[in-house]
Amino acid sequence: MPDVxxxxxxxxxxxxxxxxxxxxxxxxxxxxxxxxxxxxxxxxLDALQGAGFLTxxxxxxxxxxxxxxxxxxxxxxxxxxxADVGASHATVAVTDLAGGLLASRRLALDVATGPExxxxxxxRTWREMVSEAGLSAVSLAGVGIGLPGPVEHSTGxxxxxxxxxxxxxxxxxxxxxxEFGVPVLVDNEVNLMALGEHAHSFPGTDHMIVVKVATGIGxxxxxxxxxxRGAAGAAGDLxxxxxxxxxxxxxxxxxxxxxxxxxxxxxxxxxLRAKGVDAHTSADVVALVRAxxxxxxxxxxxxxxxxxEVLAACVSxxxxxxxxxxxxxxxxxxxxxxxxxxAVYRRSLPLATENLRIVPSRTGEVAGxxxxxxxxxxxxxSPAVVDQQLG
Amino acid sequence: MPDVxxxxxxxxxxxxxxxxxxxxxxxxxxxxxxxxxxxxxxxxLDALQGAGFLTxxxxxxxxxxxxxxxxxxxxxxxxxxxADVGASHATVAVTDLAGGLLASRRLALDVATGPExxxxxxxRTWREMVSEAGLSAVSLAGVGIGLPGPVEHSTGxxxxxxxxxxxxxxxxxxxxxxEFGVPVLVDNEVNLMALGEHAHSFPGTDHMIVVKVATGIGxxxxxxxxxxRGAAGAAGDLxxxxxxxxxxxxxxxxxxxxxxxxxxxxxxxxxLRAKGVDAHTSADVVALVRAxxxxxxxxxxxxxxxxxEVLAACVSxxxxxxxxxxxxxxxxxxxxxxxxxxAVYRRSLPLATENLRIVPSRTGEVAGxxxxxxxxxxxxxSPAVVDQQLG
Numbered sequence: 012m013p014d015v016x017x018x019x020x021x022x023x024x025x026x027x028x029x030x031x032x033x034x035x036x037x038x039x040x041x042x043x044x045x046x047x048x049x050x051x052x053x054x055x056l057d058a059l060q061g062a063g064f065l066t067x068x069x070x071x072x073x074x075x076x077x078x079x080x081x082x083x084x085x086x087x088x089x090x091x092x093x094a095d096v097g098a099s100h101a102t103v104a105v106t107d108l109a110g111g112l113l114a115s116r117r118l119a120l121d122v123a124t125g126p127e128x129x130x131x132x133x134x135r136t137w138r139e140m141v142s143e144a145g146l147s148a149v150s151l152a153g154v155g156i157g158l159p160g161p162v163e164h165s166t167g168x169x170x171x172x173x174x175x176x177x178x179x180x181x182x183x184x185x186x187x188x189x190e191f192g193v194p195v196l197v198d199n200e201v202n203l204m205a206l207g208e209h210a211h212s213f214p215g216t217d218h219m220i221v222v223k224v225a226t227g228i229g230x231x232x233x234x235x236x237x238x239x240r241g242a243a244g245a246a247g248d249l250x251x252x253x254x255x256x257x258x259x260x261x262x263x264x265x266x267x268x269x270x271x272x273x274x275x276x277x278x279x280x281x282x283l284r285a286k287g288v289d290a291h292t293s294a295d296v297v298a299l300v301r302a303x304x305x306x307x308x309x310x311x312x313x314x315x316x317x318x319x320e321v322l323a324a325c326v327s328x329x330x331x332x333x334x335x336x337x338x339x340x341x342x343x344x345x346x347x348x349x350x351x352x353x354a355v356y357r358r359s360l361p362l363a364t365e366n367l368r369i370v371p372s373r374t375g376e377v378a379g380x381x382x383x384x385x386x387x388x389x390x391x392x393s394p395a396v397v398d399q400q401l402g
Numbered sequence: 403m404p405d406v407x408x409x410x411x412x413x414x415x416x417x418x419x420x421x422x423x424x425x426x427x428x429x430x431x432x433x434x435x436x437x438x439x440x441x442x443x444x445x446x447l448d449a450l451q452g453a454g455f456l457t458x459x460x461x462x463x464x465x466x467x468x469x470x471x472x473x474x475x476x477x478x479x480x481x482x483x484x485a486d487v488g489a490s491h492a493t494v495a496v497t498d499l500a501g502g503l504l505a506s507r508r509l510a511l512d513v514a515t516g517p518e519x520x521x522x523x524x525x526r527t528w529r530e531m532v533s534e535a536g537l538s539a540v541s542l543a544g545v546g547i548g549l550p551g552p553v554e555h556s557t558g559x560x561x562x563x564x565x566x567x568x569x570x571x572x573x574x575x576x577x578x579x580x581e582f583g584v585p586v587l588v589d590n591e592v593n594l595m596a597l598g599e600h601a602h603s604f605p606g607t608d609h610m611i612v613v614k615v616a617t618g619i620g621x622x623x624x625x626x627x628x629x630x631r632g633a634a635g636a637a638g639d640l641x642x643x644x645x646x647x648x649x650x651x652x653x654x655x656x657x658x659x660x661x662x663x664x665x666x667x668x669x670x671x672x673x674l675r676a677k678g679v680d681a682h683t684s685a686d687v688v689a690l691v692r693a694x695x696x697x698x699x700x701x702x703x704x705x706x707x708x709x710x711e712v713l714a715a716c717v718s719x720x721x722x723x724x725x726x727x728x729x730x731x732x733x734x735x736x737x738x739x740x741x742x743x744x745a746v747y748r749r750s751l752p753l754a755t756e757n758l759r760i761v762p763s764r765t766g767e768v769a770g771x772x773x774x775x776x777x778x779x780x781x782x783x784s785p786a787v788v789d790q791q792l793g
Contacts, residue, residue, distance in 0.1 A: 248718045248719070
């Protein structure tokens with residue numbers, strides 16, 4: 012039997028959902044679309060307007076007709092606080108309900124100092140930004156955070172995160188809800204990077220993989236237009252897939268031959284050091300490639316091929332129409348992408364690749380923080396949450 | 403911005419959707435749940451009853467209250483014709499709207515004789531079965547077919563299917579719609595096997611992979627409770643993923659080292675022949691294993707390990723909570739499964755496997771045909787299609 016999620020028909024929240032496409036509508040049009048009486052539509056719209064979710068849109072006059080007031084979604088009704096936390100820095104932002112950036116800032120921090128200090132720094136920064144942007148009078152809708160490790164999305168608690176052990180099991184939502192009194196959603200940064208690319212640069216793409224190549228390697232996967240988190244929130248973990256014909260480089264996970272141990276920024280730098288080239292980070296590798304260093308160029312192209320071998324398996328499994336490659340090491344540009352394309356197109360069946368594009372990140376450094384905002388917006392504008400709020 | 407699919411609120415089709423959970427409800431309960439007036443509920447229910455979709459359920463008397471007539475979904479209102487077509491045989495069935503088997507039959511046929519002959523044989527068989535089961539008076543809802551090759555699901559046309567080249571691009575839905583006058587949906591058999599396992603044996607499992615190990619190797623993938631077909635309908639194609647450390651066996655696809663070239667029923671039989679054991683098909687291999695042939699047992703366990711190596715990559719990518727292993731070669735039982743489990747648990751991270759079960763098919767040989775019926779039922783009971791039919 013098909014799944015049967017139950018939803019109250021034509022509640023205020025569902026009327027608002029209709030209007031999220033941005034098209035202004037008259038009360039009569041909304042009555043027609045929903046099958047509700049005009050009186051019922053009026054009551055629901057009044058509730059939405061009372062909460063600030065609607066603006067009186069343009070008054071248009073159809074030829075020969077009467078003027079009709081149109082109502083439109085008011086994306087400025089609430090603000091969203093978002094942050095994309097990395098190992099040594101965070102991107103912090105304030106957005107509106109359409110995901111538009113109202114303010115953003117890059118903050119140096121050390122995630123290993125633990126959740127209280129890091130979340131405290133985020134909270135101070137958000138408060139400053141809201142104040143400086145003159146947004147103190149606008150109600151807050153919610154808070155969204157991306158963290159550099161596995162997160163149990165349903166509870167918002169980090170799950171044995173390797174680079175931030177003191178965060179394990181910490182109640183991130185509880186901590187921030189006590190301070191801000193709004194919903195707080197948490198996910199890992201690569202899932203949010205995928206959400207951000209999808210929401211802002213590829214909204215019509217139903218099946219896509221967003222790969223982040225940096226100190227580690229991970230991905231986020233959009234299936235049927237929705238983020239696929241998997242049973243334990245661990246989906247997209249490309250970094251520990253075994254590389255075909257890989258060298259047996261030891262990996263921090265306890266296995267050997269993992270993609271991350273062979274083709275991450277750290278692995279490429281280590282390989283270059285072994286050849287006497289001075290490189291320690293993704294940034295060093297990228298700088299060498301840009302300066303024309305031949306060995307760095309070859310190493311990064313080979314890393315691209317290796318990543319492509321693993322992506323080829325993912326392409327066979329999930330048949331995306333788009334792969335987006337981002338992360339520090341992707342700043343090396345075409346060298347990495349060329350290697351990825353070479354391996355994916357060599358190892359995949361024609362049906363799976365005839366309409367497959369492999370492109371660099373289009374949303375760039377703000378993909379993660381925009382994804383954090385998109386996650387919150389999706390939640391707070393869902394009909395059930397809107398209806399609950401309107402009481 | 404979140405996707406905004408538009409649906410008319412509380413149409414007859416949406417009322418019916420509420421009732422698909424099988425729970426009988428009074429008119430008053432339905433009015434409460436939908437926010438519609440009782441008069442509006444009555445109009446819509448009359449339309450659904452007129453079409454036969456509802457039965458008058460039990461009349462219950464609450465303590466001290468008035469008796470209230472409850473309405474329930476009538477799964478017997480329509481029949482569904484379903485078929486799971488293999489290379490040399492088909493499973494043909496008639497079901498009700500809950501996916502319950504009313505009749506089923508196994509039919510010998512040669513798919514290579516082309517679409518007109520095969521579809522003609524299916525149509526004759528369905529007509530006989532409907533007549534013999536005394537179902538001629540029940541309206542037909544739709545027809546669902548699984549085919550052993552890639553199918554463009556949106557058009558129902560096979561897309562360069564290797565073992566049935568004469569079917570390429572054939573308008574299967576058009577051909578059968580001309581005969582039966584109802585919606586005809588087509589997909590590849592492995593997707594439908596996954597739908598069938600999900601619908602009938604694991605309805606609460608949101609993320610699962612169903613692997614078929616037979617002459618070839620393929621899989622179907624359920625993401626967020628829905629079949630993930632991918633951008634070109636090619637998702638789940640495990641058979642052509644490159645095996646890590648694989649031998650370089652040539653594959654029919656033009657590459658080498660593909661899973662199918664190493665671990666399918668045909669590949670295992672070929673390996674046994676090279677050792678002087680007389681085996682040509684999956685069935686031969688299974689018979690040898692059951693007879694205690696040591697070489698066959700070792701070969702099938704090794705095939706399981708190799709399949710597990712590839713599944714480990716899929717587990718990292720999609721983090722399912724369940725892998726179901728079916729197909730001819732799975733009839734060898736625990737030998738194959740033990741190999742699969744060994745490799746998956748060795749190569750995957752703890753977070754991805756702590757709640758992962760790897761089990762044999764529970765729905766068995768009828769998984770595909772039940773999946774074909776489930777695909778049709780999901781379509782014909784969707785609110786939009788019900789409303790169109792009543793309108």
